Amino acid sequence: MTLSQVSPDDIRSAFSQAMSDMYRQEVPQYGDLLELVANINQTTLDSDPALAARLDAQNETSRLGVERHGAIRVGTADELSTLRRVFALMGMYPVSYYDLSEAGVPVHSTAFRPIDKSSLQRNPFRVFTSLLRLELIEDAALRRQAASILAERDIFTPGARELIELGERQGGFARDQAERFVTEILETFRWHRDATVDHDTYHALHAAHRLVADVVCFRGPHINHLTPRTLDIDAAQAAMPDYGITPKAVIEGPPRRQWPILLRQTSFKALEESVRFADSDGGTHTARFGEIEQRGVALTPKGRARYDELLAQSRQAPAAADNLAHQRQLGEVFAAFPDDAATLRREALAYFRYQLSDSGRERLAGGESAPASLDDAVGTGWIDATPITYEDFLPVSAAGIFQSNLGDTQQQAHASESRSESNQSAFELALGRPVHDEFELYGRLQQDSLERVQQQLGIED
Template identity: 55%
Template structure:
């Protein structure tokens, strides 16, 4: 649907229909696994090697240079998907504890970073996700031609860097979304105790050596924390921020495709293709917090807590 030109859309569909992203060896091993109920060690090693070919970078395009240019003009991401033998690893995302330092250090090392860091501003108590990247590389590509290969370049692979903070509760996320809209984050406390006491972030609780050695006489978590019997540690946010992810791709695809990311996320279509409902991340964080409270109280010889 991102290709408005009907003829180009048909050419793209035909290019995709001609290719097989899996090697014959991978298909044979899949069939063997389904027949035998698994693979032996040697087969498993060969299966991994065969599957690596599916995601390997290929410098040879499967469409002509002219078709490639038309695909790029329609949408850079479509050109990346359609023009090659198969999918490839688009980027890797190392995690850093100080993304501002990483952003500042890239130019010093001859690396061109994206203009801004996506996500919340720098804070004493990091929340959610902050991301940056270096600009995608221009890589040599060979296009098929009537008189032999035609040399060109393709821009696709880049490096992403992330800094992960604490996962926010629905209440905290609502405050964050409002702050993002108003560009005023003063309403969102930059203090772990305030975030926890106000129910704005998820935390994992555990008993301290002091608590395990002593005898707790209260089930009030705040009191147990004040006594040094229990500590609360922020639960790391493990999801994406749609605005952040879109910003990373926009910076590498070019300004002309920015509006393409303002579409409906089509969750229902995704779940239909997946074959099941997407898990609720808030429920997962809440379950992790509640399980930690239960385990902590059990370790302290208590049965219930006042939160």
């Protein structure tokens, strides 16, 4: 990057803010959601000084107010691969593969996000991006019609395509180019109330699956939600009715814990919005909603296997009557998962970042000899071990959010036939590159920090 170029981190931050401003105008309840989350976060920090200090030490507080994730759905390989190029210019890369068709949602997905420590601290903006699986439309004629409709559209403006190529040639953007880039790319995510198909075609695709109609029948992949991060999703869920917002029935993900793990999510039901079809008929479309998330520590493969086992066990119980009962059932099952940082680290269930503590620096500067092992150094306060935040998503939770907003009648529409058709290779072919493995990314963050403190203290293990 030359001195005249804008950093990808700055472009990502500008785009995230522009997206948030646009969505707030399009979906006013999103503004209410931001106010709710800001109030909950401030109350949580005020009431828990230890949590506030820990977040400050991890540089988590500074990113909390700007942190968002969005979600979009595209219809073709060209749309997906071009979005990959767009997000790369913002310092965002595809991480993990998610097959939601196993839960009856006919898409497979990845999440574009920053992957290095400094970029995540600057702005961890993520976009969960799904590609429609047309092969899961059973009616062959309807499947061909959907493919034909998608082939005729271009979700990017001419200016956007020109700037993508320019940014790739130059290796980035000058300030004025970056501003134009954000403006042009934002058009891809804007809501368009005019459908590109007539009323009958829309309803035929809608009958195949509501999400198929959402992807195929409009000019672009309008952002279908933006999600702020809360420090207490249970309090947010309880407060939503006070803001005129009706929450989904249950919070998705693990139960409330002293040391949160992975990701918890809730949302309000998708809005019914007026649309105009190509034959001038009026109607409605339901797609866009609001969501809140709470993020915990990233789990290792060992920890994730234990989480998945307990989640599967919890799903064998009869459906709970309400969220409180659901959380109680989950809590009983997940009592088997350790809920203290020392055990999570000692048993290698979660990822941690290691750094010299203030005490360790003082003792090292005073000539005191450091402990011979990492565990001793952590146990005696030479080294701080802080949980690494989970930056990714959970397929079961994502499907649960989608289903709660699309209606429950079609949840299992594609579940039986999709397992053998799941194809990460096909997705990556459409994407134009392999996705990053989230475990490798977290492992690298942990190992880099570990090697740094081991070098500082002369510890070998």
